[in-house]
Amino acid sequence: MSLRTVRTVRAALTGAVAVAALAAAALVNPAAADSGTGGTGETGGTHRSTQRAIEAAVRDGVPGVVAQARDRDGIWSGTAGVANLRTGRERLPQDRFRVGSITKTFVATVVLQLEAEGRLSLDDTVEQWLPGVVRGNGHDGRRITLRQLLNHTSGIYNYTGDPGFLEKVFGDGFFQHRFDTWTPRQLVGLAMGHRPEFTPGTAWKYSNTNFILAGMVVERATGRPYGSEIERRILRPLQLRATSVPGTEARMPRPSGRAYSKLSEDPKAKIHDVTELNPSAAGSAGEMVSDSADLQRFYRALLKGELLPQRQLREMTTTVPTDPKEPYNRYGLGLMRHTTSCGTEVWGHGGGIHGSASEALITRDGSHSLALNFNGDWAGDSEAVVEAEFCG
Numbered sequence: 001m002s003l004r005t006v007r008t009v010r011a012a013l014t015g016a017v018a019v020a021a022l023a024a025a026a027l028v029n030p031a032a033a034d035s036g037t038g039g040t041g042e043t044g045g046t047h048r049s050t051q052r053a054i055e056a057a058v059r060d061g062v063p064g065v066v067a068q069a070r071d072r073d074g075i076w077s078g079t080a081g082v083a084n085l086r087t088g089r090e091r092l093p094q095d096r097f098r099v100g101s102i103t104k105t106f107v108a109t110v111v112l113q114l115e116a117e118g119r120l121s122l123d124d125t126v127e128q129w130l131p132g133v134v135r136g137n138g139h140d141g142r143r144i145t146l147r148q149l150l151n152h153t154s155g156i157y158n159y160t161g162d163p164g165f166l167e168k169v170f171g172d173g174f175f176q177h178r179f180d181t182w183t184p185r186q187l188v189g190l191a192m193g194h195r196p197e198f199t200p201g202t203a204w205k206y207s208n209t210n211f212i213l214a215g216m217v218v219e220r221a222t223g224r225p226y227g228s229e230i231e232r233r234i235l236r237p238l239q240l241r242a243t244s245v246p247g248t249e250a251r252m253p254r255p256s257g258r259a260y261s262k263l264s265e266d267p268k269a270k271i272h273d274v275t276e277l278n279p280s281a282a283g284s285a286g287e288m289v290s291d292s293a294d295l296q297r298f299y300r301a302l303l304k305g306e307l308l309p310q311r312q313l314r315e316m317t318t319t320v321p322t323d324p325k326e327p328y329n330r331y332g333l334g335l336m337r338h339t340t341s342c343g344t345e346v347w348g349h350g351g352g353i354h355g356s357a358s359e360a361l362i363t364r365d366g367s368h369s370l371a372l373n374f375n376g377d378w379a380g381d382s383e384a385v386v387e388a389e390f391c392g
Contacts, residue, residue, distance in 0.1 A: 046073065046076070047069055047076045047078060047389065047392075048392075049388035049389070049392025050067060050069065050076075050078060050370075050385060050388045050389045050392060051078045051080075052388065053381075053384045053385040053387075053388040053389075053392075054067050054078055054079070054080045054372070054385055055080045056381070056384065057080070057081075057374060057379070057380035057381060057382075057384070057385065058080045058081035058380075060379045060380050060381065061376065061378065061379030061380065062081060062374045062375070062376045062379050062380040063081050063082055063083075063085055063258075063260050063375050063376045064079070064080065064081030064082045064083050064090070064091040064257060064374075064375050064376075065078075065079065065080045065081055065091065065372065065373065065374055065375075065380070065385075066078075066079050066091045066092070066093060066095050066097075066292060066372065066373050067079075067292065067370065067371070067372035067373075067385060067389075068093060068292035068293060068296065068370070068371055068372075069368070069369065069370045069389055070296055070300075070368070070369045071367060071368040071369075072367055072368075077093035077292070079091040079092065079093060081375075082257075083095060083256075083257025083258060083375065084257055084258050085258065085260065085271070085273075086258075089257065091257055091375070092255055092257075093292065093293075094242070094255055094291060094293070095255055095256050095257050095291060095373070096242050096252060096253055096254075096255065096256040096289055096290065096291045097252075097256060097257075097259070097289065097290070097291070097356050097358060097373040097375065098252075098259065098279065098287075098288070098289055098351075098353045098355075098356040098358075099286075099288050099289065099290050099295065099351045099353075099356075099358050099360075099373075100282070100286040100350075100351025100352045100353040100356060100357070100358060101208075101285065101286045101349060101350065101351040101352065102286075102288065102290070102295065102348075102349045102350070102351035102358060102360055103211070103282070103284065103285065103286045103287060103288040103351065104211050104285065104286070104334040104349060105298075105299070105302070105334045105335055105348070105349050106230050106234060106288065106298070106334075107211055107214050107215055107218065107226060107230070107284050107334060108150050108211075108214070108316065108333045108334025108335065109233075109234060109302060109307055109308065109316075109334070110218050110226065110229050110230055110233055110234070111146065111150060111214055111217065111218060111333075111334075112308050112312040112313075112315065112316055112333065113233055113307070113308065113312070114218070114221050114222070115312060115315075116308065116309050116311070116312050119221050119222075120146065120217070120221050121146070122145060122146050122147040122150070122315065122333075123145050123146070123147065124145065124146050125141060125142055125143070125144060125145055125146075126141035126142075126144045126145070126146065126149065126154075126213060126217075127140075127141035127142040127144075129146070129216075129217045129220050129221065130213065130216055130217065130220065133185070133188060133213070133216070134156065134188070134192070134213065135192065136192035136193070137192060137193065137194060137195050137196070138195050138196050139156060139157070139191075139192055139196050143200050144156065144200045145200075146214070146217060147315075147333070148200055148201060148210075149210040149211070149213055149214050149217075150210070150211075150214060150333035150334050151204070151319075151320055151331055151332060151333055152204055152205060152206050152207055152210055152331060153200065153201050153202075153203065153204050153320060154200050154207065154210055155196040155197045155198040155199060155200050155201075155202070155203070155205070156191055156196060156197070156207050156209045156210055156213070157191040157192075157194040157195065157196060157197060157207065157209060158191065158197075158205075158206065158207040158208055158209055159187045159188065159190040159191040159207075159208060159209045159212070160208050161194075162190040162191070162193065162194065164190070165190055165281075168180070169281065170263055178277060178278070179250060179277070179278045180278060180280075180281070181248050181278055181280045182278075182280045182281045182283070183280070184212050184213075184215060184216050184283055184284070187208075187209065187212050187281070187283060188209060188212055188213060188216075191207075191209040204320055204321065204322050204323075204331065206322075208282075208285035208286065209285075210285075211284050211285040211286075211334070212283050212284055212285050214226075214284060214334075215283060215284025215285075216284075218284075225247075226245075226284050227245030227247060227284075230245055230288075231245065233307075234298065234307065238297055238298060238301055238306075238307075240290070240294040240297060240298060241294070242289075242290055242291040242293065242294045243288065243289065243290040243291075243294045243295075243298070244288065244289045244290075245287065245288055245289075246279055246287060246288075246289055247279075247280065247287070248278050248279070248280050249279075250276045250277055250278050250279075251276055252275055252276070252289065253289060256275075257375055258273050258275045258355075258375065259273070259274050259275045259354065259355025259356045259375050259376075260272065260273060260274065260355045260375060260376045260377075261274045261354050261355045261376070261377050261378065262377075262378045263354075267378075271376075273355075274354040274355040275355065277354060279353070282353055286351060286352075286353055287353075291371075292360075292371035292372065292373070293371075295358075295360040295371040296360065296362065296369040296370075296371050298360075299347070299348055299360055299361075299362040299366075299369060300362060300366045300369060303347060303362055303364060303365075303366045304366045315333060316332050316333040316334070316335050317332050317335065317337070317347070317364075318332055318333075319331055319332045319337050320332075328340075332347075334349070335347055335348070335349065336348060336349050336350070338361065338386075340386065340387055340390045340391050341387060341391055342387075342390065342391035344363065344390045344391060345363065345364060346361040346362060346363055346370075346386070346390060347361065347362055347363075347364060348360045348361035348362055350382065352377060354377060355375060355376060355377055356373060356374070356375060356377065357373070357374040357376075357377050357380070357382060358371070358372065358373045358374075359371065359372050359382050359385070359386060360372075361386060361390075363390075368390070370385075370386060370389045370390070372385055
């Protein structure tokens with residue numbers, strides 16, 4: 001979820017990356033993708049550092065990168081590398097991609113809207129909304145609040161770290177299970193098979209299970225799937241036509257490129273096309289699809305108060321520390337605060353899912369934003385792109 005050099009999927013999965021089952025076929029080495037296509041738009045000349053950073057990611061091994069920035073001078077779009085290693089089709093500014101854990105900000109926004117409507121409270125316990133669901137091996141939903149789900153202070157085990165789940169998704173069972181459908185109860189059940197990470201409220205640790213539970217709470221409170229509430233409350237009002245909650249749909253909407261993974265920590269491993277997958281294994285922790293323009297529109301509307309009353313927006317932007325070694329990162333309610341090396345404070349989220357690594361960030365006043373996507377998950381430095389845009 002935080003800005004970082006993109007690591008192998010297996011390593012990242014145990015932390016912030018929301019995983020999904022995959023479909024794959026081995027393709028060519030990404031060296032074929034080392035062709036920058038440059039930046040376009042009203043302010044292309046002021047984003048040279050950002051363009052150089054995305055070209056560097058392609059040289060590092062990412063097949064292709066798409067990025068878009070908006071500031072007071074206008075809109076800039078930059079691309080590098082290719083969307084398709086087989087055909088050589090270049091990446092397009094309007095390409096859609098799986099956004100992974102950026103989904104969490106959408107889910108948190110809906111929960112906070114429900115609080116504003118008086119339909120729930122952040123101080124409600126998980127047990128109040130999901131009786132008996134968070135139980136087992138020391139987990140106790142009676143001691144965990146909805147706020148602790150949204151800011152990752154619940155201590156609930158991260159289901160994507162479960163060895164059996166990892167084996168089905170990344171091990172010998174990969175090809176057999178790539179289109180499996182996972183229910184939220186199944187995913188939470190995996191977490192309940194492990195001990196909690198800590199006593200609720202005493203520490204911070206990223207857990208995808210928190211947002212699977214948050215999606216379940218939305219459904220219990222509204223009587224509708226969390227995805228339907230996101231569509232009704234956010235996507236349609238903001239006219240985010242490139243953004244969707246796919247559910248179990250394995251195919252990507254057009255236009256979109258391919259997504260690539262090595263499915264291994266071995267740097268010499270083959271590259272697989274993992275574009276088609278059943279994203280239910282990520283669910284409300286990371287299943288959504290969007291593009292760079294829509295993501296910026298969403299975060300701009302959110303931070304400018306178009307989606308939440310001021311009280312709920314203050315709750316969302318009230319942060320807790322994450323890692324003492326990373327004081328520049330703090331976490332709110334489904335929303336990260338990051339301070340760049342030049343002191344610029346940006347808000348947003350990162351997201352990873354197989355073959356796709358994304359960032360969407362914006363200044364608190366909404367005047368400067370960036371959204372980007374790598375279509376490979378084993379290489380590239382997204383933080384370098386962010387630094388180039390906000391400090392370059």
